[in-house]
Amino acid sequence: MNGMDDDSLFAANVSRPLADRMRPHSLDEIVGQDHLLGEGAPLRRMIDSGRLASFILWGPPGCGKTTLARIMATKTQLHFVALSAVFSGIADLRKAFDEAKKRRVYGEGTLLFIDEIHRFNRAQQDGFLPYVENGTVVLVGATTENPSFELNSALLSRCKVFILNALDAEALGRIVTRAETLLGRPLPVTPEARAGLIELADGDGRYLINLLESVYDLTPAGVTLDAASLLKLVQQRAPVYDKDREGHYNLISAVHKSLRGSDTDAALYWAARMLEGGEDPLYLLRRLTRFAMEDVSLADPQALPMALAAWDAYERLGSPEGDLAIAELVIYLGSAPKSNSAYAAWGKAREAAKAHGSLMPPPHILNAPTKLMEEAGYGKGYVYDHDTADGFSGQNYFPEKMDRRKFYDPPERGFEREIRKRLAYWERLRREKENHSGNQA
Known part of the structure; x- marks a missing residue:
């Protein structure tokens, strides 16, 4: 005889765990x-x-x-x-x-x-x-x-x-009802505690059944638990988070995309989830600093100094005092104007550098420290910008065999609105000077 057989003579005398007694036996009994x-x-x-x-x-x-x-x-x-x-x-x-x-x-x-x-x-x-x-x-x-x-x-x-999905509140509620039917008595908790129990399960049906078993076994007869009493009984569940596996990447992605979408409250929630799950705060600060450069960038030039200051504050204070520096940084980045124009410009510039990597700078912007280099035309025709009326010479600084390219295109957001005005001003002066040179020729 197989001693592990549920139908053996001995199995009937063993108190089976609630999870075993509640195990579904048909597809229709599987919830969620x-x-x-x-x-x-x-x-x-x-x-x-x-x-x-x-x-x-x-x-x-x-x-x-x-x-x-x-x-x-x-x-x-x-x-x-x-x-x-x-x-x-x-x-x-x-x-x-x-x-x-x-x-x-x-x-x-x-x-x-x-x-x-x-x-x-x-x-x-x-x-x-x-x-x-x-x-x-x-x-x-x-x-x-x-x-x-x-x-x-x-x-x-x-x-x-x-x-398969994590079980939602409705599916978890059906599990609670099934347990009450199986045991023939209602769960001894208030409606608020019942909702808290479902929330505490966090989509895990097996964990919920274990919680139910604890409530039934440990609650004295005639007592109804409120939300506070329930938490004392079952304690607090550790967040489900493995910083070496996919959950780690899912949550940092959620932080990043919430910030990019300027949803500060969601970003705070995901950041808190990471830290409550045991994530290294310095990893989070490193990623937030990257966000300040890549997604806020020059739309708010103070974003990067703020990120570095938060990083420094955390390293000086540690947790829990330094946690507030992380929270303040998340709020700052979430509420800051967003721009990836510098990131995009740098990518375009690198592509151009790969495509035209052998071209020399134009001779007029090369220094001529020797007589030979001066005779070869190095530095000839260079105009010192500070000596011009506008402080802007309008000369070409791209290689002679390469057309002028526009890599950086700031949006009309945040501080980059001012940068866009400056660039437009210089572009207008450049065209005017080019036209003036052309007319003289």
């Missing part, structure tokens, strides 16, 4: 994934057809990936084998493939579920390919990380990727 499992949705059609192809389930923790794989195996009458990439190695995979080949001889298919598949290295991922291609197993891989970055292209080309 209607885009994949609703009537006519792509994954639902594949399952209903009974012909599963290998695929990857990509989604956050607690959204139902493992449960979905189990139900699929049952519904399609495939033998279900589950492995975790965290605890399994080559020997486990080889055993699973060998047993799948034996079952195939007798006409039984195998659904091989690999949790955290992204944790297998490239060579291990390559080991799946022949068994997937010849149909020995239907591979269902689950990952919380972006498959584009974490899975090799050969495996991805053979597996469709289905994206």
Whole structure:
């Protein structure tokens, strides 16, 4: 007898965790994934057809990936084998493939579920390919990380990727209701605490069920918890954030794009999320300094000094005092006028430098420290701008064999409005002087 069998004589005497008792047994019981499992949705059609192809389930923790794989195996009458990439190695995979080949001889298919598949290295991922291609197993891989970055292209080309959503408030509310029905009594919390519990779960159904179990087990009979009492009971959940993986890049992208969109409040939220998740504040300050140069730039010339001052203040004060310097910088950058004109101009100038990299400067702007260089025409005809009436000579400073180019085009925003006026003024003087020279000629 298998001592781990749920139907054994001993299992009935063991108090099963609430998460196990609440595990869905049909597709209709899975919440929050209607885009994949609703009537006519792509994954639902594949399952209903009974012909599963290998695929990857990509989604956050607690959204139902493992449960979905189990139900699929049952519904399609495939033998279900589950492995975790965290605890399994080559020997486990080889055993699973060998047993799948034996079952195939007798006409039984195998659904091989690999949790955290992204944790297998490239060579291990390559080991799946022949068994997937010849149909020995239907591979269902689950990952919380972006498959584009974490899975090799050969495996991805053979597996469709289905994206599961974090559970929204409605889906989490349905889980609470299901727990109340299963246990035969309402959750002993106020409506405000109930909403707080759902918010605390942060889209993770498994975590929510664990919270529910704690509330039911630890709340004395006849007591109803308010929001403050609930937080004391379940404590505060650590933010879901891994600064070495995709979440890191998603959140810094959210900070950057919120600032670029002048949504200061959203930028503060994402920056706070990063710091609460354990991000290095100096990394955030470095990226904010880059933003000051690239996206605010000369529209507000004080943005870069502000960024450097915030960086310096944080290094001097540390946390938590220095955190305010980060907040002030985020607010300043979010509310500043935006311009990427310097960034764009520099890119165009570098392209021109690559295309015309062998051209000499025009002779009139070359110094002539020797008699030979003077005789060769170096410096001949140069006009000292300060000696002119306008303080502007209008001479050409591009190579003689290169047409004049316009790289920098400041917008009518912030301080660059003034720069644009200056450039327009100098351009007008340049044309006037060119016309005057042409008339004299």
